[in-house]
Amino acid sequence: MSDRMDIRGAIGDGAARMSLPDLPQPEETQAILTGALRELEGIDTRLETWTADDHFTQFGKRLVVRYDLEARLAAAPNVRRYHWLGKFYDRDEDARRVASVLRELASFDGHAQSGLAFPSVLAYHAPRRLLLLTYESGxxxxxxxxxxxxxxxxxxxxxxxxxxxxxxxxxxxxxxxxxxxxxxxxxxxxxxxxxxxxxxxxxxxxxxxxxxxxxxxxxxxxxxxxxxxxxxxxxxxxxxxxxxxxxxxxxxxxxxxxxxxxxxxxxxxxxxxxxxxxxxxxxxxxxxxxxxxxxxxxxxxxxxxxxxxxxxxxxxxxxxxxxxxxxxxxxxxxxxxxxxxxx
CATH class of the missing domain: 3.90.1200.10 (Aminoglycoside phosphotransferase (APH), C-terminal lobe)
Structure with a gap:
């Protein structure tokens, strides 16, 4: 049996209801992801399916979740895929501090030419102290x-x-x-x-x-x-x-x-x-x-x-x-x- 714990959600498909400690329930997660998507892509964006994996990394002391999403944008013929990282913080001020730093990093020109890259902030959900970032592959x-x-x-x-x-x-x-x-x-x-x-x-x-x-x-x-x-x-x-x-x-x-x-x-x-x-x-x-x-x-x-x-x-x-x-x-x-x- 795989040790990957997976939460899956899809609008109208009877998504699995597997709960994990400290993780939002699937309905709440879907609402959070939908809200973030619409902030990024527009109010008419529709979240089709999503998965959440909190066992993809062995490093770190806080809860970190990888989210894989499929969404349909208004007037777009094909489904678009997104790979996000969610970090849950104990303190709101810590999450906001990290988000502020990452936004400042993104504002500087020239870092790519010097061989430097880092995640980008997508959204912050304050009630859950959940910072959503781009998932960086490598x-x-x-x-x-x-x-x-x-x-x-x-x-x-x-x-x-x-x-x-x-x-x-x-x-x-x-x-x-x-x-x-x-x-x-x-x-x-x-x-x-x-x-x-x-x-x-x-x-x-x-x-x-x-x-x-x-x-x-x-x-x-x-x-x-x-x-x-x-x-x-x-x-x-x-x-x-x-x-x-x-x-x-x-x-x-x-x-x-x-x-x-x-x-x-x-x-x-x-x-x-x-x-x-x-x-x-x-x-x-x-x-x-x-x-x-x-x-x-x-x-x-x-x-x-x-x-x-x-x-x-x-x-x-x-x-x-x-x-x-x-x-x-x-x-x-x-x-x-x-x-x-x-x-």
Missing amino acids: ESMTTAMAQDTEAILAAIGRALATLHSLPIAPTRILSPDAVLEDLRPRVRDLCDRFPSEAESLGSAFAALERDMPFLPSAPAFVHGDFGPANLLWRKGHVVVLDFDKCALGDPAADLGNLFAQLFRTTIKRPEILRDFASARATVLESYSRWSPADSRLDSRVAWYERATLLRKIHGLLFSKSRDQHPEAVRQRQAEAVQLMRMG
Whole structure:
């Protein structure tokens, strides 16, 4: 039996009534999708059929649904197909913040020429805190890296430099102090879990406190969770997904997050990425080529890299949103221990 959970709806066809936790019932979903379609295409647009799949991705902590629609436009002879992504938010202000950022991103010219792409906002349904976006297709960035590592990494560096250059100012601030305060209880958890590693973990955190960089006087727009899991490769473009953690901050934070995840890839999938030092250098060289000169960037990147690695180790061991099958848990524990001893 497939593990895909599917809700189907069609006007007048006796649609299946399969309910999922936290998802609107089919009648409400149909009304939401119809309203969004008519805003986009006109009041005479008719939704013919739709499906909803909330198991298409293993990533992310909030409810994300893919919607596939078939609709008939006024005076159009053929049915038109649409592929949308719906994200349900806990807080209205978070959904509106992300929608505002994505609309600003869409307003800037030139990002496509620099190899950067991202979802577009279609509609926001406030009662359900449901943000509807274009569904972005593409190849997994990890798979793409295995085929043409250097070119892909260089493209990622340029795309990130472009993102950081955009004059977008989210209300959220990502500061080094906030990074440390988020990390402090996580390190305590790790010390409790691995008493034999408590001394080295404590030393690592103390070094982060000692070496903490200042937030740049002119912080940049940062993604907040920039890494392969939130990237796709599509015909020479880097598609950046999931702007939920975007903020004003140090560009080094995105680079450090990326490098911590690439380091994990060399441990978990060495057949895809073997030489971490070379990969890191390729991204940094490309990023620096398309960014203003910053003589202290590398040291700040290294700081965020170390902090991110500790946070990722904690996530591997304690996250409840990951696969809880015993074998999956065992594999994550083994990876966490390996990263802890190598980091």
